[in-house]
Amino acid sequence: MADTNYDVIVLGSGPGGYVAAIRCAQLGLKTAIVERELLGGICLNWGCIPTKALLRSAEILHYAQHAEDYGLKIAGKIEADLEAVVKRSRGVAKQLNQGVTHLMKKNNIAVHMGEGTLTGPTSLTVKGEKGEEKLTAKHVIVATGARAGDLPFAPADGERxxxxxxxxxxxxxxxxxxxxxxxxxxxxxxxxxxxxxxxxxxxxxxxxxxxxxxxxxxxxxxxxxxxxxxxxxxxxxxxxxxxxxxxxxxxxxxxxxxxxxxxxxxxxxxxGIVPNTENVGLEKLVEMDRGFIQIDDYGRTKSKGLWAIGDCTPGPWLAHKASHEGVTTAEAIAKELGNKDVHPHPLDRANIPGCTYCHPQIASVGLTEAKAKEAGYEVKAGTFPFIGNGKAIALGEAEGFVKTVFDAKTGELLGAHMVGAEVTEMIQGFVVGKTLETTEAELMQTVFPHPTISESMHESVLASYGRALHI
CATH class of the missing domain: 3.50.50.60 (FAD/NAD(P)-binding domain)
Incomplete structure (x- = not known):
């Protein structure tokens, strides 16, 4: 008979749930995870990762079609094989799903596959292949995520x-x-x-x-x-x-x-999205606003021992926000269970980056110029275009820019906004800067490597203060 009593049970195994489970296990807590579909949740199986695989195929196709721009000749017709593109994307998703399965085993996390329903703040039933299991824990983390919203007059049918x-x-x-x-x-x-x-x-x-x-x-x-x-x-x-x-x-x-x-x-x-908070037994246990579970800065709900993280809680609805909340909540639970060595920090929403992988890419963190002004800041903002960046020109990707927004009084970096090649990889520099409470002075003193597109980040800071060098 499988064990049914744990320190922590996590309901949902997306990037919030499985990361929370790993952190709980690292902290010595006896942990289980309940998943009704696929380990890794939407993000790994149907969201963030496989979409990036699709977009990569489209990007390669785009480059092949524009090979002449780079002095290359490709003989014959270049066309997409949709079935093969989708197959590659599914292969990537499968590899990552297997990776999460391995991480659960490595960390001795018990996996209960099936539909989980809370019967109280710290107990639930799981209906799965093994029939019905009753599980109990000292703490339960709800990480049930969200799904796509339907148009009322045109629900998705999967055909058209x-x-x-x-x-x-x-x-x-x-x-x-x-x-x-x-x-x-x-x-x-x-x-x-x-x-x-x-x-x-x-x-x-x-x-x-x-x-x-x-x-x-x-x-x-x-x-x-x-x-x-x-x-x-x-x-x-x-x-x-x-x-x-x-x-x-x-x-x-x-x-x-x-x-x-x-x-x-x-x-x-x-x-938009709809939180997966119906039919989970949550109604009497938590406060909800439009279906989203209301939590404190550490993930606590109004019921003792019941916590929530990720897309079933208020936004932004991003995988990396869910993972971060998972770690915070795991550490807060460990602290409540007597671990004196953990010091959980609440999430600072101002420092959560957003990335969109269209062509050209978009990445941002913090306040937009308009929002900074609305918040009452006197603002210094500057933009540097990729056309002034040697690496971007050499790559044939001279479309795009970096914009930075500073508090004119203190020099605090309030926000950074980018559009163009590889900006989703560059935004992290500004995220680290914001987390370390940087000002324009430190950013100006930072030496950026040449030739890189990241030099345009440096130049945008200089531009905010009328000091850009290459434009």
């Missing part, structure tokens, strides 16, 4: 109307694609299918694409995507969507209020 999950394993290549929503998920899939040769239209209800980003980044991205052949409609809404024999017919109201009907072969809805 897709969520991200359908878009990752398409049965056929869309000819004419409608993407509703221009957040990270919508824009990444728009970018992928556009690079794969599909005719793409993006409809965004707000007045600009990637609306959480700095408005300069939004404006640059819209121009770039339009140049790549996409149709971008901002301040627009899909009023009705009908599935037809050939695809979908959409009624779209544009920013001037004009309604037109257009036929598309497929539609991707990327309008």
């Amino acid at each position: 109307v897709w969520t991200y999950r359908h878009a990752m394993t398409p049965k056929e290549m869309p000819k004419k694609l409608l993407v509703i929503g221009s957040g990270a998920i919508g824009i990444e899939f728009a970018s992928f299918y556009n690079d794969m040769g599909c005719d793409v239209t993006v409809v965004e209800m707000l007045d600009r694409v990637v609306p959480v980003e700095d408005k300069d980044v939004s404006a640059f991205l819209e121009k770039s995507l339009t140049k790549q052949g996409m149709t971008i409609m901002t301040g627009a809404g899909v009023e009705d969507l009908k599935v037809t024999d050939k695809g979908v017919r959409a009624k779209i109201k544009d920013s001037k209020g004009k309604v037109s009907e257009t036929e598309f072969s497929h539609c991707i809805t990327a309008i």
Whole structure:
């Protein structure tokens, strides 16, 4: 008979849950994880990682089609084999899923596969292959994540109307694609299918694409995507969507209020997420706001012994935020169980980076210029374009810029915003800087290696103070 009593049980094995379980195990706690589908959750199996594999294939295709720009000749027709592209992406996901399985074994974490339902703050039942198991623990961490939201008048059917999950394993290549929503998920899939040769239209209800980003980044991205052949409609809404024999017919109201009907072969809805907090037994145990579990800075809910992390709690809804919360909560639990050597730190939301892997990439951390001004800061902001950066020109990637925002009074770095090649890898420099409470003086004194695109980070800091060297 398997053991059913633990120090900690984690419900959900995404990047929040499995990281929380590993940290609990590292701290000597007897830990179990409950998962109804695949270890690694959405991120590893259906989200962050496999989408990056798809986007990498699209990027290679793009480079192959533009080989002449680099003085290269590729003989014969270059085309995408959609089945092979998807197969590669699934292979990457499988490798990572197996990696998490290995990490659970290595850390002696018991894995209970099945549907978990809380019967109290620190007890649950698991219905799975072994029938029903009753588990108890001193503490339970809820890490059940979230799923794609549906349009009320056009629920996803997997045939013509897709969520991200359908878009990752398409049965056929869309000819004419409608993407509703221009957040990270919508824009990444728009970018992928556009690079794969599909005719793409993006409809965004707000007045600009990637609306959480700095408005300069939004404006640059819209121009770039339009140049790549996409149709971008901002301040627009899909009023009705009908599935037809050939695809979908959409009624779209544009920013001037004009309604037109257009036929598309497929539609991707990327309008936000819904937390997976129903049917888990949470109703009487936690406070919820629109389905999201309300927690303190360490992940505690209102019920003693019951904690929550990740996408089922307030945003930002990002894998790395969930992992960080998982560590914080694990350490807070260990402290409550008498470990005097752990010192958990609450999450500072101002230092959580965001990355979007469209083409060109976007990365940011902290306040936009507008938000900094709204918060009452006197601001110094500067931008440095990639066209002034030798490495970017040599790579043939001279489109993009880095923008930094400082508090004029103290020199504190308030935010950094980038668009262009490899910016998702560069943003971490500013994240470390912000976490260490840097000012412009330290950043100016930092020696950046040459030739790298990261030199444009240095130049943007200099530009904020009227000191840029290469423009």
